[in-house]
Amino acid sequence: MKVINLKDLSKKDYQRIVRRSTGTNPEIMPKVRMTMEAVRKYGDKVLIDDYKRRFGEENYKSLLVSKAEIKEAYKEVSEEFISGIKQMIKNITAVHQAQLPTKKDTVVNSEKGISVWREWRPIEKVGLYIPGGKAIYPSSVLMSAIPAQIAGCKEIIMCSPARGNGQIPAPTLVAADMIGLTKIYKTGGAEAIAAMTYGTETIPNVYKIFGAGNSYVTAAKMLALETISIDMPAGPSEVFVVADETANPAYIAADLLADGEHGEDSACVLITTFQEVAEQTIKEIEKQLPKLSTEERARESIKRYGLFAVVDSLDEAIAFTNEYAPEHLEIMTRNPEALVKKITNAGSVFLGDWTSKATGDYATGANHVLPTGGMAKMYPPLGVDAYGKWMQVQRCTKEGLRQIKNTIEIVAVIEQLPAHKNSVSIRF
Numbered sequence: 001m002k003v004i005n006l007k008d009l010s011k012k013d014y015q016r017i018v019r020r021s022t023g024t025n026p027e028i029m030p031k032v033r034m035t036m037e038a039v040r041k042y043g044d045k046v047l048i049d050d051y052k053r054r055f056g057e058e059n060y061k062s063l064l065v066s067k068a069e070i071k072e073a074y075k076e077v078s079e080e081f082i083s084g085i086k087q088m089i090k091n092i093t094a095v096h097q098a099q100l101p102t103k104k105d106t107v108v109n110s111e112k113g114i115s116v117w118r119e120w121r122p123i124e125k126v127g128l129y130i131p132g133g134k135a136i137y138p139s140s141v142l143m144s145a146i147p148a149q150i151a152g153c154k155e156i157i158m159c160s161p162a163r164g165n166g167q168i169p170a171p172t173l174v175a176a177d178m179i180g181l182t183k184i185y186k187t188g189g190a191e192a193i194a195a196m197t198y199g200t201e202t203i204p205n206v207y208k209i210f211g212a213g214n215s216y217v218t219a220a221k222m223l224a225l226e227t228i229s230i231d232m233p234a235g236p237s238e239v240f241v242v243a244d245e246t247a248n249p250a251y252i253a254a255d256l257l258a259d260g261e262h263g264e265d266s267a268c269v270l271i272t273t274f275q276e277v278a279e280q281t282i283k284e285i286e287k288q289l290p291k292l293s294t295e296e297r298a299r300e301s302i303k304r305y306g307l308f309a310v311v312d313s314l315d316e317a318i319a320f321t322n323e324y325a326p327e328h329l330e331i332m333t334r335n336p337e338a339l340v341k342k343i344t345n346a347g348s349v350f351l352g353d354w355t356s357k358a359t360g361d362y363a364t365g366a367n368h369v370l371p372t373g374g375m376a377k378m379y380p381p382l383g384v385d386a387y388g389k390w391m392q393v394q395r396c397t398k399e400g401l402r403q404i405k406n407t408i409e410i411v412a413v414i415e416q417l418p419a420h421k422n423s424v425s426i427r428f
Helices: 011-019 029-042 044-055 067-074 079-097 138-151 170-178 189-198 215-224 249-260 275-291 295-305 314-324 336-340 357-362 398-414 418-425
Strands: 003-005 108-111 114-122 125-129 155-160 183-186 208-210 238-243 267-272 307-310 328-332 348-351 388-396
Touching: 003 275, 011 314, 029 044, 029 189, 029 215, 044 189, 067 170, 079 138, 079 170, 108 398, 114 398, 125 138, 125 189, 138 155, 138 170, 155 189, 189 208, 189 215, 238 249, 238 314, 249 267, 249 275, 249 295, 249 328, 249 357, 267 275, 267 295, 267 314, 275 295, 275 307, 328 336, 328 357, 336 348, 348 357, 388 398, 398 418
Parallel strands: 003 307, 125 155, 125 208, 155 183, 238 267, 238 328, 267 307, 328 348
Antiparallel strands: 108 114, 114 388
16 A cells, blocks of 8 residues: 555556456356356256255255244344344435435427326336345345335345355345345345346246346346346445545545455545545554454455545546546545535545445435446436336327428428328328
8 A cells, every 4th residue: 555646647557446346257258148048948946056056955945035034033133233224214215205206297298289298107026136245235125125115116026145054144134024025035146137037936037136246246237138127237346535634544544444345346545635644544544454354355455446646636636536436435625515516427425524435335314226337427326216217108189280290291201101101191
């Protein structure tokens, strides 16, 4: 870890930092496609064989999580956890209730006797992928499922990988049960994405898949796009901090490590106008790292995609931020509200010293399913609107059709589509 001037970053290192762990690894795509095709062809057998191979044939009972398993899960979590989940449910629900689109948008009368408008409809069947390889993510259950419920999705399928005992972690199951999910399946990776894409004897197919995962899950979601829709091609986590001389290096270090501990391919970036802030942050990181059980992952993530850079001005910092398009952006400056107005590309923005990345990960009510790898340039955070779509509606009276009759007939002739012309002419 060392501090550099952003202008001195080599072209090679600049590309390494800006591109970070983006996209899907082309080397794994053939393997993932084989898995997808196997599930399409053989259904449950692929998922069950994978489960038995991982956890032993004696542990297999069903892909579907039973009521007994959920009841057992409650015995493994504390009352404090239950209380925390309740607060998360309350806040996430409040924030996302405000996002519910109106059922009908503005009616436009483009001509006298012509009305055009859109009506919003929820997606009927959605699939939620909840990761569980290196960590446990009950928070992701709430972030993915609550917006779907608010949107009005009729069928919500959840898939999550089992762990060492052949069960989905208890906190994940409890969170799912507390918000009323019942179709919970013990399968993960590309197999789970394939199952929700094509359907198996046990797991229904869906129309859109939500949720982040490892590179195999991301690759499977990209292949699923050939058949259904997905939320976004989410990849490894990342945090980007813009700081001036007022920022607290201990807070910056803690927030960078909070992202770095997700995995070796996470990205941690600090851009500051003050050299001493960067230097003190590195010292704080070295002080805090040994206290973490996730030290190895966090240290490796900083080595791969970490950056501690000094810039001449906040404008230079903002320009680089918008080019990087971070998943999580923390602005620790004297007047963060002024800077956020200049941000065009970021997934979720955290203003001031007291708004750590973890606040949005868990409890403010903002969604933590966010675009990564520069995708914030074109993808928004997950919200209620992602679980529905607009349907276009129009109505013409006889007088309205007369207003546009000539236009339709002329253009239909130019496009050599005589039936189009006739479909209007015949009415007169």
